[in-house]
Amino acid sequence: MDEILPSSNWIGRIKKTAASATAPVIFIGAVAVALPQIIKKRTLRLKDLVYYLDLCGTKSLGVVLLISALMGMVLAIQGALQLKKVGTDIFIVDLVGFAVLKEFGPLMVAIIATGRAGSAFAAEIGTMKVNEEIFALKTLGISPESFLVVPKLISMLIAMPLLTVFADAAGILGGAAVGITYMDIPPGAYMERTFDVLDEMTFVLGVLKSSVFSILITLAGCYCGFKAAGDAQGVGRGATQAVVVSIFLVIVADAILTLLYSFAGY
Amino acid sequence: MEQEFALEAEDLHLGYNDRIVLHDLNFSVKKGEIFGILGNSGCGKSTLLKHLIGIFPPLKGKISLLGEMLDLSDKSAYNRLMTRIGVTYQGGALFGSMTVAENVALPLELHTDKSPDEIAKIVSEKLALVDLADFGNFMPGELSGGMRKRAGLARAIALDPQLLFFDEPSAGLDPLAAAALDSLILSMRRQLGVTVVIVTHELDSIYAITDRVIIIDKAEKTIVAEGDPRKLRCESENLFVRNFLNRNGMKRSVEHYG
Numbered sequence A: 001m002d003e004i005l006p007s008s009n010w011i012g013r014i015k016k017t018a019a020s021a022t023a024p025v026i027f028i029g030a031v032a033v034a035l036p037q038i039i040k041k042r043t044l045r046l047k048d049l050v051y052y053l054d055l056c057g058t059k060s061l062g063v064v065l066l067i068s069a070l071m072g073m074v075l076a077i078q079g080a081l082q083l084k085k086v087g088t089d090i091f092i093v094d095l096v097g098f099a100v101l102k103e104f105g106p107l108m109v110a111i112i113a114t115g116r117a118g119s120a121f122a123a124e125i126g127t128m129k130v131n132e133e134i135f136a137l138k139t140l141g142i143s144p145e146s147f148l149v150v151p152k153l154i155s156m157l158i159a160m161p162l163l164t165v166f167a168d169a170a171g172i173l174g175g176a177a178v179g180i181t182y183m184d185i186p187p188g189a190y191m192e193r194t195f196d197v198l199d200e201m202t203f204v205l206g207v208l209k210s211s212v213f214s215i216l217i218t219l220a221g222c223y224c225g226f227k228a229a230g231d232a233q234g235v236g237r238g239a240t241q242a243v244v245v246s247i248f249l250v251i252v253a254d255a256i257l258t259l260l261y262s263f264a265g266y
Numbered sequence B: 001m002e003q004e005f006a007l008e009a010e011d012l013h014l015g016y017n018d019r020i021v022l023h024d025l026n027f028s029v030k031k032g033e034i035f036g037i038l039g040n041s042g043c044g045k046s047t048l049l050k051h052l053i054g055i056f057p058p059l060k061g062k063i064s065l066l067g068e069m070l071d072l073s074d075k076s077a078y079n080r081l082m083t084r085i086g087v088t089y090q091g092g093a094l095f096g097s098m099t100v101a102e103n104v105a106l107p108l109e110l111h112t113d114k115s116p117d118e119i120a121k122i123v124s125e126k127l128a129l130v131d132l133a134d135f136g137n138f139m140p141g142e143l144s145g146g147m148r149k150r151a152g153l154a155r156a157i158a159l160d161p162q163l164l165f166f167d168e169p170s171a172g173l174d175p176l177a178a179a180a181l182d183s184l185i186l187s188m189r190r191q192l193g194v195t196v197v198i199v200t201h202e203l204d205s206i207y208a209i210t211d212r213v214i215i216i217d218k219a220e221k222t223i224v225a226e227g228d229p230r231k232l233r234c235e236s237e238n239l240f241v242r243n244f245l246n247r248n249g250m251k252r253s254v255e256h257y258g
Ligand SMILES: Nc1ncnc2c1ncn2[C@@H]1O[C@H](COP(=O)(O)OP(=O)(O)OP(=O)(O)O)[C@@H](O)[C@H]1O
Pocket: B016, B021, B039, B040, B041, B042, B043, B044, B045, B046, B047, B048
């Protein structure tokens, strides 16, 4: 009788390993299938969308503005120390502008979104698992992927690019504050050069990066929640894992996108 | 819709990863029947229930519900089938971020084209049925354990299912509430003709409502008796079965002589 256990022979073990290796792919597939369905069937609950937009968007705005402005200042100070040596102070505008639009805007937003939304998603879904709510969804004929992941995904896809626009502005203003006060660049000249050197495409590509990050953070958070062991410790581990996995994926995606953008000349 | 059985289980083997919990289960539940799953704690009753409703796939064997083979690989067919089936959980399994009324309304919103007014009307009917008429706007966290269970029942019957599964519905309820739940189950059968599969420890309930039961012995890891509990109680040749079904009598005698 034991031969029917999946772990009792090597074929079973290979199947099991393959199943756990393909689990993330199957999960992403299920979400991809759910996405058009939920929109077609109008099963998207407005209330959920508003809640997650608030969680990922409005509630994160303050801290995103603050850390982006600080990052802009730090970049400007570090840059100033080097540029002073060669006496080309005005290039601080280029340095801060490009670094913020291309990297630090999207990354600062991704960090906050990971800490705030990604871990919350994992904890929420993990807790629902402990309370058998996931089972209840299934047996109500509701796919957990469409019901739980899609609203989060849509909210994050709206909130993160918008936050990135704010982060970009805050970062550039932070840099400007340093440039104007610490490096004595006239405010008019600083702003003029900002608009001269920065082009729309650089800005758009940065915002696009943050859309990619938003998908990764949401999927990683939800996946870690679904995979979490069904107890309180499991939920905690799931939330931590969501943060680690998200940050890892964001950095890898950033490297790949930066490479791709550079081939396109950006 | 001519078939006679609401549930058929054939040659089921169930377990988790590296351990078989139950083997060689064969049983069927007739339409309109109230069917009990009994057994000692940890014998695998909840495990059996979770496999019957497709939460876990069986290691081996076939399950059919309402005449349809349970096929977990076809998700849309499974979701459609589950709209005709109601399940209540040991702890209620209410969605914590929604009010009680929203919980009950959810299956109606997602699976029917009813207007919000119609849905609100059905929700208040179902909540009244489980004696929670005044608690629609409460969050699940603000309810007692027994109330949560009853709210879970209201949600399970929102779509008027043809087949209802209960995992220990009366555990944690006071005797009066447990009796009320029993009569609710009986009246649902009378009025709607639902088939009920129920896991329970309460002997009173078993004798009051079930038509037929299966009894699982943890030591054997399989079904050791099947039939009318009132008959099995005295007629079964299996000592475990007789002891199990006469537990209350035994307890009383222990109190008396102990
Ligand atoms: N998710 C799980 N993973 C692994 N083993 C499990 C899981 N759930 C239950 N088991 C095991 O299966 C066996 C049967 O458990 P189950 O919960 O089905 O018992 P039960 O008959 O419902 O008991 P009770 O009457 O106490 O609720 C137990 O030995 C338990 O350890």
